[in-house]
Amino acid sequence: MKKLKIGIIGCGSIAKHRHMPEYHASSGAVIAAVCDINEERANVFAGLYGAEVYTDYRELLANKDIDAVSVCTPNYLHAPISAAALNAGKHVLCEKPMATSMEEAKDMIEAASKNGKKLMIAHNQRFVPSHKKAKELIAEGEAGKIYSFRTVFGHGGPEGWSADGKESWFFKKNQAFIGAMGDLGVHKTDLLRYLLGEEFTEVGAFVETSAKIDADVDDTAVCVLKTESGVIGTLAASWSYVSKEDNSTIIYGEKAILRLEDDPVHSLIVQYANDDTVKYELGGIQTNEEGGQKNSGVIDHFLESILNEQEPAIPGSEGMKSLQVILAALEASETKQIVRIN
Incomplete structure (x- = not known):
């Protein structure tokens, strides 16, 4: 079975305790790239998971091998990075709250629809x-x-x-x-x-x-x-x-x-x-x-929705409401x- 190549954008606590361990434990994915403006922090996780390191998310999104990304950044970056990722042809799992305004949320939903990609919000x-x-x-x-x-x-x-x-x-x-x-x-x-x-x-x-x-x-x-x-x-x-x-x-x-x-x-x-x-x-x-070591179910569901080509349970429209x-x-x-x- 093809393993989805995942990029993690933002290497803070939610990525460290939830996203990374759950992708790593999954049989359907491999963490291929990590990105953080703090290069030292990104390097730690790159070493742990054998991933490529980026300090600019745009460079990660330009990597054609990446199938999907988790957006684990501060809230104000959720929408712009998610929309950019969808427009770059990546599926997106975005942390909550999905955006800082209804306009931003609508932009994300539109980008997912236009590019035929999954957008899921991490409401665990x-x-x-x-x-x-x-x-x-x-x-x-x-x-x-x-x-x-x-x-x-x-x-x-x-x-x-x-x-x-x-x-x-x-x-x-x-x-x-x-x-x-x-x-x-x-x-x-x-x-x-x-x-x-x-x-x-x-x-x-x-x-x-x-x-x-x-x-x-x-x-x-x-x-x-x-x-x-x-x-x-x-x-x-x-x-x-x-x-x-x-x-x-x-x-x-x-x-x-x-x-x-x-x-x-x-x-x-x-x-x-x-x-x-x-x-x-x-x-x-x-x-x-x-330490959040119990599986949240979010990552598994996101991967299944991509692999089975199904709408995720919490798409952008649900996150927006x-x-x-x-x-x-x-x-x-x-x-x-x-x-x-x-």
Whole structure:
């Protein structure tokens, strides 16, 4: 079987802990090139995986042998590099948030369509076993009509995880564009859209910087969301949770409450209206605390979509809808108004 030749653009922590080990573990791919403006950092991974080294992504994209790339750069570069890669005839797996505006997201989607290449956004929460099971149960009507939800993604901040620690681009608005809401909140808007099977139409939000004094991006945000059928709930995204990471979601329905990643042992607990409780041990969610060594499923799915010539589960259009909710939350926080999403 032909192995796809992969280029990794950006050699920070997400590339180091997720993308590279998962490509390396796959039977369908080989890491052929790595690129980072920090040549020393790129050289380390080139040595590890036997890859070519680049410090300019345009030179990597000019390499005709590269079939696909992972874009693992600071947020402001996601769209321009992804569009350039698609226009160079490469398939693209782009980290989240996919872009910093709807215009950028549309440019990426257009480039994928025009060049007949796959564009996938790395929203890994859709691949978590408890989330997949919960979606199944909701779709089967196990919870009945869904009334509300609360979801949260919070930890102590990227300084413990990012390759550059406290100096990380995550804290700089000109590179990150958005803080905890873009880093963590967009994962949850994507997860909720996936679980509920419908779009959000209205958003209210408080998006603040309270914990990271030197940061010029948000670190603590709470949003109120409403779907097209009237399901309402809250989403919290934070870099100010100083103890264990919280990555839980609770869905409240007419027949049952579903608790996802809310219990250390049982990754899904279903509490029925008749007092029956079903506990599922499906394996925990991937966290930054364990170095992210558990397979996220993202890379495998991306490679399968290329090799089987299928649309990925999270194409650019899905990434854009999840981004749109985050952009609406920023607007809601700034204007102190409820923002409607078209």
